[in-house]
Amino acid sequence: MSSNEYSPAIIALTTDFGASFYVGQLKGVLATLAPQARVIDLTHEIEPQSIRHGAIVLQDSIxxxxxxxxxxxxxxxxxxxxxxxxxxxxxxxxxxxxxNGLLSALAADSPPRRIVQLNKPEYWATRPSATFHGRDIMAPVAAYLANGGEVEALGDPLQTLHPSPIPQVAYRYESDLEIIEGVVCMADRYGNVLTNVRIQDLPALTQPRAIHEWKLVIEGLENPHPGRIDRREISIVNTYGDANSGEWVALIGSSGRLEISIPNGNARDCLAGGLRRFHMVRKGTIDPSSSFSR
Amino acid sequence: MSSNEYSPAIIALTTDFGASFYVGQLKGVLATLAPQARVIDLTHEIEPQSIRHGAIVLQDSIxxxxxxxxxxxxxxxxxxxxxxxxxxxxxxxxxxxxxNGLLSALAADSPPRRIVQLNKPEYWATRPSATFHGRDIMAPVAAYLANGGEVEALGDPLQTLHPSPIPQVAYRYESDLEIIEGVVCMADRYGNVLTNVRIQDLPALTQPRAIHEWKLVIEGLENPHPGRIDRREISIVNTYGDANSGEWVALIGSSGRLEISIPNGNARDCLAGGLRRFHMVRKGTIDPSSSFSR
Amino acid sequence: MSSNEYSPAIIALTTDFGASFYVGQLKGVLATLAPQARVIDLTHEIEPQSIRHGAIVLQDSIxxxxxxxxxxxxxxxxxxxxxxxxxxxxxxxxxxxxxNGLLSALAADSPPRRIVQLNKPEYWATRPSATFHGRDIMAPVAAYLANGGEVEALGDPLQTLHPSPIPQVAYRYESDLEIIEGVVCMADRYGNVLTNVRIQDLPALTQPRAIHEWKLVIEGLENPHPGRIDRREISIVNTYGDANSGEWVALIGSSGRLEISIPNGNARDCLAGGLRRFHMVRKGTIDPSSSFSR
Structure with missing residues (x-):
């Protein structure tokens, strides 16, 4: 369905700047240095300073x-x-x-073909500020690339990126139970919380309803009775249509990522406090050695 | 004043996504499938899931x-x-x-020349998600149209749209009073509340100040004295300059729509609770049969 | 680094509309009248009705x-x-x-080559609304200019703009102290507060660390003990890396403007209430007559 005509360069922006004038200044630099490029706001609503949130958004969106x-x-x-x-x-x-890990979840899915450290100041603004490298270094570099420049010119090659801030999914068995251990990573605008578990992390689902075999268990939720630990078992469904209003559910969302929701409610508030752990469990129904192979 | 040169296709977006990465993913699809198109954010700040809010915004903006x-x-x-x-x-x-009614206020002003149901999956993403049809169905369809595709190819023709969520303005007489019955529909960013009454719903105003003949009456406002019903009579003015700070007024806003405001205040908070009713009243000054004809 | 090819006209938008449909309507007019122009959101998050906030953002961003x-x-x-x-x-x-002063901080840096009053309605929408001149007057005028129109055609020349809402920095001596008097102007998204003092307002700094010679003093901060006046001395540093978490600091930000911050905190809340005054002070170390010349 795509067009085959000549297309302008695309520069997309993912930041934690909000819709502030800092975005405007960065766009001013791009308009000056790469006037032909099409500039797209991917999002500026990354939670301020949250590398984990940014890493998930890049992994799911780029x-x-x-x-x-x-x-x-x-x-x-x-x-x-x-x-x-x-x-x-x-x-x-x-x-x-x-x-700083921001690009490393992307790298887990698609190992980078090449990585270059930006260490050639001749491609930057003349005197970069100490606090706004998006405008003073990254935007000029993006404009240089949009104008046809070579990645290799920008600095020295690197072999690896900083480790990812997103923990890997873990697997274990307990008697006849299969257990998948995950963490909650971020909330979206609707109060759904997104996890590090993705559809490819689950054992092959032989039929669509097979996801119902799993239960999600999460502990230590906020609770009005101090001293009590709140442990919650959450059903995993196929669509929000399968859930009742106000009832906790989990499902595979539109990015193939397991998310926890309270339809017409807000799961975010109950899951404050960073990388909260949970596990998924089902009765082992098939040979374990094949169950977790992908 | 418009240019006559070749212009790129325009795809404008009106959603309740906020400035989230969901918008970014949708734009990524458009950039992939219709790289020549110009993509414009009309707004993403529709109140989440509010069809009524969206319908008003589309009616006033498209x-x-x-x-x-x-x-x-x-x-x-x-x-x-x-x-x-x-x-x-x-x-x-x-x-x-x-x-679902979202397009139906538009249809009330301008009956659609044609309506087509999107039921040809060959124009969609290969495996659409269950929860993000904006990205997986609507964006590919928009790209197809932007690339010159035909509306008729996309599915079967329909005769009508779902009924509008915006009630019609009603008219009645009581002894020598003319009465117009309306409802409050949504609040804007400034705390003004917009109604379903538009300038074309009013009897022909023979002179600009004629709007002063009307009073707006609204009941059941939030009130610190429980058990009391708060009934408020509100003057209708021509511009905010005619109102005192903190005083309730109503006027015809920039989209030709009656809005209720508290200059330097916030009318929104007082009007919580859905489709609140009000009426406008004036002494009948001319022959009723002509007064309400348009 | 800039491209020399033909570039489309750029129309950038700076408003207090938020991401509302009012922006969308304005963009619809631009898309109709200047379909070739590239429209860029500089920011729509100016504090509603704050001319001072808008003036600073324009001065730092245009x-x-x-x-x-x-x-x-x-x-x-x-x-x-x-x-x-x-x-x-x-x-x-x-x-x-x-x-109304919105453009006057810009004018302080770069006296306008020409100013024209928009008083030729033939360049506007046919019947402009009373409340939305951005859509009905400014957008058609911008489109006219983007299509190659002449500034002079739009109205009569003016000699000066409305005075700036940003007070000028003042200088004085007290015994052997140099004192610079400034005001807090606005907060940014991160809770940093921006002032009217810019790097060019400071006496020539002969070496990077020379900024440490200054102390910033601000009085009347919010204080839990009523009746007490809270006076705070704030260190001036080169980068946020020089500050401790939670400790007040001041530094020259990415726009060359002195800002006051609480790293990992929010200085905004402590500085409510308009144009709050502060002063910077250091021991006079050199001949005063040269110290404040620029």
Whole structure:
């Protein structure tokens, strides 16, 4: 369905700036240096300074953009320290950002073809500020790439990125139970909470309803009775239509990621406090050695 | 004043997604499938799941866009159920959205030239998610249209849309009083509340100040004295300049719609609770049979 | 690094509309009248009706846009009164807005080459609303300019703009102390507060660490002990990395503007109440007559 005509370069922006004038200044630099490029707001509503939130959003969103697209990603609590800036090539999409884990969930899905550290100041603004490298370094670099520049010119090659802030899913058995251990990573605008478990992390589901075999168990929820630990078993459903209003459910969301929700409610408030753990459990029904192979 | 040169296709977005990464994913699909199109954010701040809010915004905003523009409208509490998706042609502007009433206020002003149900999956993403049809169905359809595709190819023709969630204005007489009955529909960012009454719903105003002949009466406002019903008479003015700070007023706003405001205050909080009714009243000064004809 | 190819006209928007449908309607007019122009959201998050906030944002942001860019600036509490609308040329960037001080901080840095009052209704929408001149007057004027129209055609020339809402920095001596008097102007999204003092307002800093010679003193902060006046001395640092979490600091931010911050805290809440005054002080170390010359 795609067009085959000449297309302008695309520069997409993912930041924790909100809709502030900091975005405007960055766009002003792009309009000056790469006037032909099409600039797209992917989102500016990353939770301020949350590398984990940013990493999930990039992992779930960048693949929807075309090959050849250029991305500026700014969630950068270490700006002004000696953290590195990099550009990495994920299956033809170039992502520019700090090497603080922000790009590392992407890398887990699609090992970068090349990574270059941005250490050639001749491609930056003349005197970069100490606190706004998005405008002063990343935007000029993105413009250079949009104008046809070469990734390799921008600095020295790197072999690896900073480790991902998203823990890996773990698997274990207990007597005849299969158990998958995950963590809650972030909430979306609707109060759904997204986890590190994705559909490809689950044993092959031989039929659509097979997801019902699993229960999700989460402990330590906020509870009005101090001293009590609240443990909750949550059903896993196929669509929100299968859930009752106000009842906790889990399902595989539109990015293939397990999310926990309270339809017409807000799961976010109950899950405050960082990387909360949960597990999924079902009776082992088939040979374990094949069950967890993918 | 308009340019006559070749213009790129326009795809404008009206959603309740906020500025979230869900918008970003949808834009990624458009950038992939219709790289020539110009994508415009009309607004993403529709109150989540409020079809009524979305319907008013579309009715007041779509006509400002050029003929030939393509619109994606997503306020879709029924996603994943069997509600239909449609594309409808409103005076040359193509609007894609769920057939849940969202497009029906537009239709009241400008009966659609044609309506097509989106029921040809070959124009959609290969395996649409259950919860994000904006990205997986509506965006590919918009891209197809932006690339020159035909509306008729997308599915079967329909005769009518789902009824509008906006009640019609009603008229009645009581002894020598003319009475217009309306409802409050939504609040805007400034705390003004917009109603279903528009300037064309009023009897022809023979002179600009004639609007002063009307009083607006609204009952059951929030009141610190429980058990008492608060009834308020509100003056109708021509501009905010005619009102005192903190005093309730009503006026015809920039979209030709009657709005209720508290200058430097917030009328929204006093009008919580859905489709609140009010009426406008004036002494009948002319022959009723002509007064309400338009 | 900039491209030399033909570039489309740029129209950037700075308003207090939030991400509301009012922005969408304005963009619809631009898409109709100037379909070739590239429309950029600089920001819509100016504090509603705050001319001072808008003036600072324009002063710090417009220079990042290319010469030839066109800007619509709407913070317009006087809409519908007889305040003037103008277009002014700031070093090749054309800014359209109300003449209420919004453009005057820009003018302090770069005296406008020309100012024209918008008083030729033939360049506006046919019947402008009383409350939305951004859509009905400024957008058609911007489109006219984007299509190659002449500034001079739009109305009569003016000599000066309305005075700036940003007070000038003041200087004085007290025995052997140098004192700079400033005011807090606005808060940004991160809870940093921006002041009217900019790096060029400081005596030439002979070495980077020289800023440490200054202390910032601010009085009357919010205090849990009524009746007590809270006076706070704040260190001035080079980067946030030099500050401890939760400790007040001041530094020169990315726009060259002195800002006051509480790293990992929020300085905004402590500085409520308009144009709060502060002063910077250091021991006079060099000849005063040269110290404050620039």
């Amino acid at each position: 693949p929807w953009f075309p090959k050849g697209s250029i991305h500026i990603a700014v969630v950068d609590p270490g700006v002004g320290t000696d953290r590195r800036l990099v550009v990495a090539d994920f299956d033809g999409r170039l992502v520019i950002g700090p090497d | 006509p400002w866009f050029p003929k030939g523009s393509i619109h994606i409208a997503v306020v879709d509490p029924g996603v994943g159920t069997d509600r239909r998706l449609v594309v409808a042609d409103f005076d040359g502007r193509l609007v894609i959205g769920p057939d | 220079p990042w846009f290319p010469k030839g860019s066109i800007h619509i600036a709407v913070v317009d509490p006087g809409v519908g009164t007889d305040r003037r609308l103008v277009v002014a040329d700031f070093d090749g960037r054309l800014v359209i807005g109300p003449d």
